[in-house]
Amino acid sequence: MKIRLLKIIGMIFVSAILINGCSTGDKAVDNSSDKKVESEEKTESEEETGAKEETDSKGESEPKGESGANEELKDATADEAYEACPRLFSVRPDAANISWQIEETEESEYPLVQLTFNLPEYGDDIAFTARARVSGDTVEDISGQDYEWTVNEENETLNWNGTDMKAVSKRYTGDDETVDLLTWYDEEIGINYSLLAKGKDLDGFDILAVAESMFPAEEEVDGPSDFLQEQAGVTEFKDYDEIISYLQPGQGYAILDVMGSDEKVLLVTDLVFEADKSAYDASVYIMTEGKPMQSSNVTGNGSSFPLRIDEEGIIYGGDNHNYETYVVSNVGSLMLKDYIYDGIETGTEEYGGYTRPGNDFDHDEEFKGGKEEFEELLQKREGLPIIEFTVIE
Numbered sequence: 522m523k524i525r526l527l528k529i530i531g532m533i534f535v536s537a538i539l540i541n542g543c544s545t546g547d548k549a550v551d552n553s554s555d556k557k558v559e560s561e562e563k564t565e566s567e568e569e570t571g572a573k574e575e576t577d578s579k580g581e582s583e584p585k586g587e588s589g590a591n592e593e594l595k596d597a598t599a600d601e602a603y604e605a606c607p608r609l610f611s612v613r614p615d616a617a618n619i620s621w622q623i624e625e626t627e628e629s630e631y632p633l634v635q636l637t638f639n640l641p642e643y644g645d646d647i648a649f650t651a652r653a654r655v656s657g658d659t660v661e662d663i664s665g666q667d668y669e670w671t672v673n674e675e676n677e678t679l680n681w682n683g684t685d686m687k688a689v690s691k692r693y694t695g696d697d698e699t700v701d702l703l704t705w706y707d708e709e710i711g712i713n714y715s716l717l718a719k720g721k722d723l724d725g726f727d728i729l730a731v732a733e734s735m736f737p738a739e740e741e742v743d744g745p746s747d748f749l750q751e752q753a754g755v756t757e758f759k760d761y762d763e764i765i766s767y768l769q770p771g772q773g774y775a776i777l778d779v780m781g782s783d784e785k786v787l788l789v790t791d792l793v794f795e796a797d798k799s800a801y802d803a804s805v806y807i808m809t810e811g812k813p814m815q816s817s818n819v820t821g822n823g824s825s826f827p828l829r830i831d832e833e834g835i836i837y838g839g840d841n842h843n844y845e846t847y848v849v850s851n852v853g854s855l856m857l858k859d860y861i862y863d864g865i866e867t868g869t870e871e872y873g874g875y876t877r878p879g880n881d882f883d884h885d886e887e888f889k890g891g892k893e894e895f896e897e898l899l900q901k902r903e904g905l906p907i908i909e910f911t912v913i914e
Contacts, residue, residue, distance in 0.1 A: 594622035594635060606634045606653045608710055610735040615641050631655035633663060640731070642883075647720040651735065657711040662704050664715035668693035670702075674873075676843075676866045677729060679705045680817050681736035684746075690728060699723040703732050725875065725885030730856070733817075746815045747804035748791045758813050761787045764806060773800065773910030780834040780858075781849030781880040784808040788819070788828075790910055798909040799827035801838075805847075805855050816855040819847050829905040837902045842866050844874075844898045851881045861888045863895055 602621045603609050612619060616638045624632035636651045654663050672692035679688040688705035701718040716732045745751040753767035764787060765774050773793035779786040786807055790800040801821035806813040821828050822840035829837040835858065839845035842865045850856035861874035872895055874888040888894075 593625040594633070595625050597621045597623040597634075602634045602636070605632055606655060606712065608707065608712055608737050609634060609653055610636070610651055610714065610732075611737055612636065612638065613640065613734065617641065643720070643726075647718050647723070647726070649731070650717040650719075652715045652717075654713050655711060656713050659711075659713075660706045661713055662715065663713045664702055664704060664717055666700070666702055666717065668700055668702075676862065677703070677705075678820075679703070679729060679732055681733065684709075685818070688729070688732075692723070697721070701726065701728040703728045705732070724887070727875070727882060727885065730882060747789075747818070749789050749804060750815065761785070761806065761813055764789065764813060768913045770913050773798070773912045775803070775908050775910045777830060777836075777908070778834045779830075779836060779847075779849050781851065781856075782807060782853075786849065787813060788908065788910070793910045793912045794824050794827070795912075796824075797827070797907055798912060799824070799907045800910050801827050803828060803908075803910075807849060807853060807855065809853055816849075819855070820845070828908045829902060830908050831905050836908070837905060839902070841899065844895065844902065848880045851879075856880065856882070861890075861895060861898060863892070 597605075599612075599621055601623060605623055618637070618639045620637045622635040622637075624634075626632050631654065633652060633654045636649075638649050638651075639645060639647070640649065650664075652663050652665075656663075668691075670691040671694050672690075674690045677688035677690050679686045684707075686705045686707055688703055691702045693700040693702075698719055698721055701723055702715065704713070704715045706713050714732075716728060716735075718726065718728050718731070720726070745756055749764065749767055750756050752769065755767075758764045761776065768774060768789060771793065772789070772791050774790070775788045776785050777788065784807075786805060788800075788803040788805055790803040792802070793800050801823055803819050805816050805819060807816045808814075819828055819836050819838050821838045826838075826840040831837070834848070836847040837845070838847065842863050844859065844861040845857060846859040847855055848858045856877075858880065859874070859876045861876070862872070864871040864873065872888065872891050875885045876888060878884055878886070
C-alpha cells in the first residue's frame, strides 16, 4: 500500500467546440427591385450551402474513433511531463519512437500528459498512446476515443507494484484495424489514466500486461509495494529470511516451487485462516539478480476460494466467476497464465478470456468454451491442494 496523498480538487475541463453555420433571412432589404431580392436570396443560399459543405468536409476528415474534444497538445520533454503529473507511468528502456506531449492550458496546474511509443516485441504493428491527468475526485475517460466498442470489460484489476486499481478494458474490431483501450483510476491520489493500442490484428494481445509494466519507476525504490514493506519500513531485503522476520503474529508465509522459476518463490500474506492454514491473497517475492523482489499479488476470494497449487507449480486463484492461474514469466516476473470468466460480474453473461500454454506472452489462445468447459476448469481447481501457510505465532 502507498501513503495516501491529498486529493486534488477536480480540474475544469475546457474544450473549444467550433460550430460552423450560416442563417438566412426572410426579408429583403429593398422591395423596389425583385431582381435585387432574388440576388440576395441566392447569395444567402450559396453561403448556407458553402457552410454546410465546410462542416461536412471537416467531419469527414476527422479520424474515426476520436472524440470531439480535441485537446491542444504541445511537444514536451520527459522532465516536463513528470512535473505535470505526480505519479506518471514509466517508459520501458527498450521502447522506441518515444514522444511526450502536454496539454496547452492555463486553467489548471495539472494538464493532460500524453506519451506515444512502440515496443520491440510488436515492432510497428502496434502503436501505443498513454495518457494521464490529475482530476481529483472525478473519474473520467481521458482517452479521447469514441469508437463503437465491440467488447467492454469492466471487471479488470490493474496492479501497480502491489496496489490494485479497478480498470475498464474495451476493444473495437474494424475491417482495417483493431483498437484496445484500457482506462483506470488511482483513487488515492485522484489520477485518471488510459492506454490505447492500435494495430491491424490484436488477437492474443494483452493490454493489461503492458499497462502493468508501466508502473511508476520511482516506486521500485522509494515506496512500499505491499503490506510487509509498509509495516517493515524498508523496501529491499537480502534474502527470504529477512522478509519473514518482519511478519507479525497472525500473518504467514509459504515457500514454493513455481513454474518458470529456477529458485524458490516466497508468498507472504497478512491473513491466514486458522482452520486449514490457507489464504486467499498473497504478495509474491521472486529472486532477481540474487535479491528477493516483490513482483505482484495472487488473489482468490475469501475462505471459500483459497489459493491452490498443482504438481507443476502453477498457482490457482479466482472464484466462482473467474478462473486464474499464475506462473513466473520468461522475463522473471509473475504473470497470469490463464484468465477465464463467465461474464456474470459484468452483466454480459458471455464466457471469455485466454489461456497460455507456457510462461511467455507470445502464444495466447482465446478461450472459446462455454458453461460446461468453464465449470470443468472450476472443478479441476477445487480438487487441487490448498497452499498451506506457516503462521507467525
